[in-house]
Amino acid sequence: MILAVIVLGMTAYAQMVMRPYHNGSVWNIAFIRMKPGMETAYLNYLTTDWKRAQEAAKQEGIILSYKVLSTESHGGNDWNVLLMTEYKDLATMEANETKADTLTQRVIGPDEKQRQGYRDRSEIREVVGDRLAREVILEPRKQ
Template sequence: MTENETATAAGDFAFSEGPVWSVQFARTKPGLTNAYLANLRAQWKPLMEEAKRQKLIRDYRIVVSPPTGRDDWNVMIVTEVENMAALDGYSERMADLSARLDGPDRPSHGCAQFRELLGMRLAREVFLK
Protein backbone atom coordinates (compact mmCIF):
# COMPACT_ATOMS: atom_id res chain seq x y z
CA MET A 1 0.00 0.00 0.00
CA THR A 2 1.42 3.41 -0.97
CA GLU A 3 1.67 6.35 1.41
CA ASN A 4 -1.21 8.07 -0.41
CA GLU A 5 -3.42 4.97 -0.14
CA THR A 6 -2.57 4.69 3.55
CA ALA A 7 -3.49 8.35 4.08
CA THR A 8 -6.76 7.82 2.20
CA ALA A 9 -7.64 4.77 4.24
CA ALA A 10 -6.88 6.59 7.47
CA GLY A 11 -8.38 9.92 6.35
CA ASP A 12 -5.19 11.63 7.48
CA PHE A 13 -4.17 13.98 4.69
CA ALA A 14 -1.47 16.57 5.19
CA PHE A 15 -3.50 19.05 3.14
CA SER A 16 -6.99 20.22 2.31
CA GLU A 17 -8.09 20.90 -1.26
CA GLY A 18 -8.37 24.48 -2.42
CA PRO A 19 -9.35 26.25 -5.63
CA VAL A 20 -8.35 25.20 -9.12
CA TRP A 21 -6.07 27.28 -11.33
CA SER A 22 -5.99 27.23 -15.12
CA VAL A 23 -2.44 28.09 -16.17
CA GLN A 24 -1.56 29.09 -19.74
CA PHE A 25 2.02 29.51 -20.88
CA ALA A 26 2.71 31.86 -23.80
CA ARG A 27 5.80 33.09 -25.61
CA THR A 28 5.42 36.48 -27.21
CA LYS A 29 6.87 37.13 -30.61
CA PRO A 30 10.10 39.20 -30.56
CA GLY A 31 9.42 42.81 -29.61
CA LEU A 32 5.67 42.26 -29.05
CA THR A 33 5.40 41.63 -25.29
CA ASN A 34 4.09 45.15 -24.57
CA ALA A 35 1.64 44.96 -27.49
CA TYR A 36 0.39 41.59 -26.23
CA LEU A 37 -0.10 42.95 -22.71
CA ALA A 38 -1.87 46.02 -24.11
CA ASN A 39 -4.18 43.70 -26.07
CA LEU A 40 -4.89 41.70 -22.90
CA ARG A 41 -5.65 44.93 -21.06
CA ALA A 42 -8.08 46.07 -23.76
CA GLN A 43 -9.76 42.77 -24.66
CA TRP A 44 -9.23 40.19 -21.92
CA LYS A 45 -9.18 42.18 -18.69
CA PRO A 46 -12.74 43.56 -19.05
CA LEU A 47 -13.97 40.00 -19.61
CA MET A 48 -12.13 38.73 -16.53
CA GLU A 49 -13.39 41.60 -14.38
CA GLU A 50 -16.99 40.88 -15.40
CA ALA A 51 -16.49 37.14 -14.90
CA LYS A 52 -15.22 37.93 -11.41
CA ARG A 53 -18.20 40.18 -10.73
CA GLN A 54 -20.54 37.39 -11.82
CA LYS A 55 -18.57 34.85 -9.74
CA LEU A 56 -17.64 32.71 -12.77
CA ILE A 57 -14.03 33.02 -11.60
CA ARG A 58 -12.45 33.90 -8.28
CA ASP A 59 -9.45 35.78 -9.61
CA TYR A 60 -6.85 36.02 -12.36
CA ARG A 61 -3.20 36.94 -12.70
CA ILE A 62 -0.67 37.66 -15.40
CA VAL A 63 2.95 36.81 -14.64
CA VAL A 64 5.84 37.95 -16.82
CA SER A 65 9.27 36.34 -16.60
CA PRO A 66 12.38 36.38 -18.75
CA PRO A 67 12.50 33.11 -20.68
CA THR A 68 15.28 30.70 -19.76
CA GLY A 69 15.64 29.48 -23.34
CA ARG A 70 14.24 30.08 -26.79
CA ASP A 71 11.46 27.51 -26.28
CA ASP A 72 10.40 28.86 -22.87
CA TRP A 73 7.37 30.97 -21.94
CA ASN A 74 7.60 34.63 -20.94
CA VAL A 75 3.94 35.31 -20.08
CA MET A 76 1.84 33.12 -17.81
CA ILE A 77 -1.91 33.72 -17.57
CA VAL A 78 -3.56 32.23 -14.49
CA THR A 79 -7.29 32.04 -13.79
CA GLU A 80 -8.69 30.80 -10.48
CA VAL A 81 -12.05 29.01 -10.11
CA GLU A 82 -13.72 27.71 -6.97
CA ASN A 83 -13.23 23.99 -7.71
CA MET A 84 -13.25 21.40 -10.51
CA ALA A 85 -17.07 21.50 -10.69
CA ALA A 86 -16.86 25.21 -11.59
CA LEU A 87 -15.30 24.13 -14.90
CA ASP A 88 -18.47 22.31 -16.00
CA GLY A 89 -19.91 24.51 -18.76
CA TYR A 90 -17.18 27.11 -18.16
CA SER A 91 -16.28 27.59 -21.84
CA GLU A 92 -19.90 28.16 -22.84
CA ARG A 93 -20.53 30.63 -19.99
CA MET A 94 -17.37 32.59 -20.83
CA ALA A 95 -18.21 32.61 -24.56
CA ASP A 96 -21.70 33.94 -23.77
CA LEU A 97 -20.27 36.61 -21.48
CA SER A 98 -17.70 37.60 -24.10
CA ALA A 99 -20.40 37.91 -26.77
CA ARG A 100 -22.50 40.12 -24.49
CA LEU A 101 -19.52 42.35 -23.63
CA ASP A 102 -18.26 42.65 -27.21
CA GLY A 103 -21.64 43.60 -28.61
CA PRO A 104 -22.49 43.47 -32.31
CA ASP A 105 -20.31 46.42 -33.35
CA ARG A 106 -17.12 45.68 -31.44
CA PRO A 107 -14.70 43.35 -33.19
CA SER A 108 -13.06 40.75 -31.00
CA HIS A 109 -9.30 40.66 -31.60
CA GLY A 110 -7.35 37.49 -30.93
CA CYS A 111 -3.86 37.33 -29.54
CA ALA A 112 -2.27 34.98 -32.08
CA GLN A 113 -0.50 37.83 -33.87
CA PHE A 114 1.38 38.60 -30.63
CA ARG A 115 2.18 35.21 -29.14
CA GLU A 116 2.41 31.46 -29.40
CA LEU A 117 0.50 29.47 -26.80
CA LEU A 118 2.88 26.82 -25.46
CA GLY A 119 0.54 24.89 -23.24
CA MET A 120 -2.06 24.87 -20.54
CA ARG A 121 -2.64 22.89 -17.40
CA LEU A 122 -5.01 22.73 -14.48
CA ALA A 123 -3.56 22.79 -10.99
CA ARG A 124 -5.27 22.51 -7.65
CA GLU A 125 -4.09 24.68 -4.80
CA VAL A 126 -3.69 22.82 -1.53
CA PHE A 127 -3.52 24.12 2.00
CA LEU A 128 -1.19 22.33 4.40
CA LYS A 129 -2.80 21.35 7.68
Protein backbone atom coordinates in the same frame (compact mmCIF):
# COMPACT_ATOMS: atom_id res chain seq x y z
CA MET B 1 -17.70 -12.75 11.37
CA ILE B 2 -14.08 -12.41 10.29
CA LEU B 3 -15.16 -10.16 7.40
CA ALA B 4 -17.05 -7.91 9.82
CA VAL B 5 -13.95 -7.56 12.02
CA ILE B 6 -11.80 -6.72 8.98
CA VAL B 7 -14.30 -4.11 7.75
CA LEU B 8 -14.55 -2.54 11.22
CA GLY B 9 -10.77 -2.49 11.48
CA MET B 10 -10.42 -0.85 8.07
CA THR B 11 -13.07 1.74 8.97
CA ALA B 12 -11.30 2.57 12.24
CA TYR B 13 -7.96 2.85 10.43
CA ALA B 14 -9.45 5.09 7.74
CA GLN B 15 -10.81 7.40 10.43
CA MET B 16 -7.36 7.59 12.05
CA VAL B 17 -5.57 8.54 8.81
CA MET B 18 -5.44 12.31 8.68
CA ARG B 19 -4.42 13.98 5.48
CA PRO B 20 -2.26 17.04 6.15
CA TYR B 21 -3.89 18.98 3.30
CA HIS B 22 -7.15 19.72 1.57
CA ASN B 23 -8.03 20.67 -1.98
CA GLY B 24 -8.28 24.34 -2.82
CA SER B 25 -9.34 26.19 -5.92
CA VAL B 26 -8.63 25.22 -9.53
CA TRP B 27 -6.41 27.32 -11.78
CA ASN B 28 -6.46 27.43 -15.57
CA ILE B 29 -2.91 28.43 -16.53
CA ALA B 30 -1.90 29.51 -20.04
CA PHE B 31 1.82 29.54 -20.92
CA ILE B 32 2.45 32.37 -23.39
CA ARG B 33 5.55 33.37 -25.33
CA MET B 34 5.50 37.03 -26.35
CA LYS B 35 7.34 37.42 -29.61
CA PRO B 36 10.48 39.59 -29.57
CA GLY B 37 9.65 43.28 -29.64
CA MET B 38 5.93 42.62 -29.09
CA GLU B 39 5.80 42.88 -25.30
CA THR B 40 4.04 46.27 -25.26
CA ALA B 41 1.52 45.22 -27.89
CA TYR B 42 0.60 42.03 -26.02
CA LEU B 43 0.46 43.73 -22.63
CA ASN B 44 -1.83 46.36 -24.18
CA TYR B 45 -4.20 43.54 -25.22
CA LEU B 46 -4.08 42.06 -21.71
CA THR B 47 -4.83 45.47 -20.20
CA THR B 48 -7.88 45.96 -22.43
CA ASP B 49 -9.92 43.04 -23.81
CA TRP B 50 -8.47 40.26 -21.65
CA LYS B 51 -8.79 42.21 -18.40
CA ARG B 52 -12.29 43.41 -19.30
CA ALA B 53 -13.41 39.80 -19.88
CA GLN B 54 -11.76 38.62 -16.64
CA GLU B 55 -13.35 41.40 -14.60
CA ALA B 56 -16.78 40.66 -16.08
CA ALA B 57 -16.37 36.95 -15.25
CA LYS B 58 -15.34 37.87 -11.73
CA GLN B 59 -18.38 40.13 -11.27
CA GLU B 60 -20.66 37.34 -12.54
CA GLY B 61 -19.15 34.88 -10.07
CA ILE B 62 -17.73 32.67 -12.83
CA ILE B 63 -14.14 33.09 -11.60
CA LEU B 64 -12.60 34.00 -8.25
CA SER B 65 -9.53 35.88 -9.47
CA TYR B 66 -6.90 36.16 -12.18
CA LYS B 67 -3.20 36.94 -12.40
CA VAL B 68 -0.59 37.75 -15.00
CA LEU B 69 2.98 36.72 -14.21
CA SER B 70 5.99 37.51 -16.37
CA THR B 71 9.42 35.94 -16.36
CA GLU B 72 12.45 35.65 -18.58
CA SER B 73 12.36 32.84 -21.08
CA HIS B 74 15.11 30.23 -21.11
CA GLY B 75 15.20 29.54 -24.82
CA GLY B 76 13.57 30.40 -28.11
CA ASN B 77 10.44 28.31 -27.54
CA ASP B 78 10.02 28.91 -23.79
CA TRP B 79 7.13 30.87 -22.29
CA ASN B 80 7.59 34.25 -20.65
CA VAL B 81 4.04 35.03 -19.45
CA LEU B 82 1.58 33.03 -17.36
CA LEU B 83 -2.11 33.90 -17.54
CA MET B 84 -3.79 32.41 -14.49
CA THR B 85 -7.54 32.24 -13.92
CA GLU B 86 -8.85 30.90 -10.60
CA TYR B 87 -12.11 28.96 -10.27
CA LYS B 88 -13.78 27.77 -7.07
CA ASP B 89 -13.50 24.16 -8.21
CA LEU B 90 -13.62 22.02 -11.34
CA ALA B 91 -17.36 21.40 -11.06
CA THR B 92 -18.08 25.14 -10.91
CA MET B 93 -15.78 25.81 -13.87
CA GLU B 94 -17.53 23.19 -16.00
CA ALA B 95 -21.03 24.20 -14.87
CA ASN B 96 -20.39 27.81 -15.93
CA GLU B 97 -19.06 27.12 -19.46
CA THR B 98 -22.24 28.27 -21.22
CA LYS B 99 -22.52 31.32 -18.96
CA ALA B 100 -18.86 32.17 -19.68
CA ASP B 101 -19.39 31.82 -23.46
CA THR B 102 -22.41 34.14 -23.31
CA LEU B 103 -20.43 36.63 -21.25
CA THR B 104 -17.53 36.58 -23.73
CA GLN B 105 -19.96 37.21 -26.59
CA ARG B 106 -21.30 40.22 -24.71
CA VAL B 107 -17.94 41.65 -23.60
CA ILE B 108 -15.68 40.84 -26.58
CA GLY B 109 -18.11 40.25 -29.42
CA PRO B 110 -19.46 37.47 -31.64
CA ASP B 111 -17.48 34.36 -32.58
CA GLU B 112 -16.03 35.85 -35.77
CA LYS B 113 -14.68 38.88 -33.90
CA GLN B 114 -13.15 36.55 -31.31
CA ARG B 115 -11.53 34.42 -34.03
CA GLN B 116 -10.13 37.53 -35.72
CA GLY B 117 -8.69 38.70 -32.40
CA TYR B 118 -7.05 35.31 -31.93
CA ARG B 119 -5.52 35.52 -35.43
CA ASP B 120 -4.30 39.06 -34.74
CA ARG B 121 -2.72 38.03 -31.43
CA SER B 122 -0.91 35.14 -33.14
CA GLU B 123 1.29 37.83 -34.72
CA ILE B 124 2.49 39.04 -31.31
CA ARG B 125 2.42 35.94 -29.10
CA GLU B 126 2.38 32.16 -29.17
CA VAL B 127 0.40 29.92 -26.81
CA VAL B 128 3.02 27.40 -25.68
CA GLY B 129 0.54 25.33 -23.66
CA ASP B 130 -1.99 25.31 -20.88
CA ARG B 131 -2.71 23.35 -17.74
CA LEU B 132 -5.38 22.92 -15.12
CA ALA B 133 -3.91 22.88 -11.62
CA ARG B 134 -5.52 22.33 -8.25
CA GLU B 135 -4.25 24.32 -5.31
CA VAL B 136 -3.24 22.16 -2.35
CA ILE B 137 -3.82 23.81 1.04
CA LEU B 138 -1.32 22.46 3.56
CA GLU B 139 -2.59 22.00 7.10
CA PRO B 140 -0.43 22.65 10.16
CA ARG B 141 1.32 19.47 11.19
CA LYS B 142 -0.12 18.02 14.38
CA GLN B 143 2.28 16.58 16.91
